[in-house]
Amino acid sequence: MTRIFSGIKPTGHLTLGNHLGAVRQWVDVDQHKSDAVFCVVDLHALTVEHDPARVRRLSRQAATLLLAAGLDPALCTLFVQSHVDEHTRLSYLLECTASDGEMRRMIQYKEKSARERATGGSVRLSLLTYPVLMAADILAYSADEVPVGDDQAQHVELTRDLAVRFNQRYGHTFTVPKAVLPSVAARVMDLQDPTSKMGKSHAETGGIVYLLDEPDVVRRKIMRAVTDSGSEVVYDRETRPGVTNLLEILAACVGGAPAELAEGYSSYGALKRDTADAVLELLRPVRERHTELCADPGYVDAVLRAGAERARALARPTVDAAYAAIGLMPPA
Numbered sequence: 001m002t003r004i005f006s007g008i009k010p011t012g013h014l015t016l017g018n019h020l021g022a023v024r025q026w027v028d029v030d031q032h033k034s035d036a037v038f039c040v041v042d043l044h045a046l047t048v049e050h051d052p053a054r055v056r057r058l059s060r061q062a063a064t065l066l067l068a069a070g071l072d073p074a075l076c077t078l079f080v081q082s083h084v085d086e087h088t089r090l091s092y093l094l095e096c097t098a099s100d101g102e103m104r105r106m107i108q109y110k111e112k113s114a115r116e117r118a119t120g121g122s123v124r125l126s127l128l129t130y131p132v133l134m135a136a137d138i139l140a141y142s143a144d145e146v147p148v149g150d151d152q153a154q155h156v157e158l159t160r161d162l163a164v165r166f167n168q169r170y171g172h173t174f175t176v177p178k179a180v181l182p183s184v185a186a187r188v189m190d191l192q193d194p195t196s197k198m199g200k201s202h203a204e205t206g207g208i209v210y211l212l213d214e215p216d217v218v219r220r221k222i223m224r225a226v227t228d229s230g231s232e233v234v235y236d237r238e239t240r241p242g243v244t245n246l247l248e249i250l251a252a253c254v255g256g257a258p259a260e261l262a263e264g265y266s267s268y269g270a271l272k273r274d275t276a277d278a279v280l281e282l283l284r285p286v287r288e289r290h291t292e293l294c295a296d297p298g299y300v301d302a303v304l305r306a307g308a309e310r311a312r313a314l315a316r317p318t319v320d321a322a323y324a325a326i327g328l329m330p331p332a
């Protein structure tokens, strides 16, 4: 059976981008057809300025939201990254496999380090090395496929490179995984700046739909989405990024091809109204289930405990094999 691994990092409240680009695929497809392993990658949240209590709170919220969105612990494994030591154990070996040049080429590193520097902050070394930890997350589970949004595709490419290099140098140890991108909404853009990705940690929140936003807030954000000059509803990411983003969101919610949906609209207003309705309909059951789960924290804890136990059992043999292959003496 195909093994799938994917994760989400608790750097902010989960967004519509996370949901359409990743989580929905995990819920609707991946957990049914594969041995699926999903992780709240809390160590990745420490790569930028963070508030410890907030990371703890957001980790729990992310796990609760993933269950609310429909991950079923009877079908998949869900756990928190820092509960399974194998990730950091393996990460160091992969740091000894990667080069600093390839880390500096990562687009997320370039963008996020520039943002940190622009606000006078210092750039944590872990921001540079975090794609290696992500590679460890994936390789420890011998994942065949990694369902991700478009923004993470480069990190999965790096993971492939590291797996191949390690296998060539030290003997076959890792499965070489491939990224699987959704057919629509692989990159949901910020509603106020449709040339940049909707990201959960961005400071400007007016263009970001959070899964737990109140319905009237969701509607307002979509109705105020920046559209393009001209009034025709045309699907073209280059010349009409705002309208194209709305069409992709609508298509991801109701099905169909964004370019074909465009033909049914003669005004931006109608497109925004229908997009808002479709998003609200998509998020309603997630919000309702989230409220129920918040009333039962013991259930979420039990799921995460069992998930970590299974994850540990899956990862340990591969990580032990990597330690042996690279030349480390086993404990007596």
Ligand code: AQP
Pocket (backbone or CB within 6 Å): 007, 008, 009, 010, 011, 012, 015, 017, 018, 019, 020, 021, 022, 023, 147, 148, 149, 150, 151, 152, 185, 186, 187, 188, 189, 197, 198, 199, 200, 201, 202
């Ligand atoms: N805007 C997006 N459109 C489509 N997919 C997206 N994903 C994230 N944003 C979009 C996908 O969601 C999954 C989990 O992402 P992550 O939490 O691991 O990190 P990220 O990609 O860095 O997400 P954010 O929301 O942008 O976080 P910050 O602001 O902290 O960097 C991934 O599969 C991702 O592709």
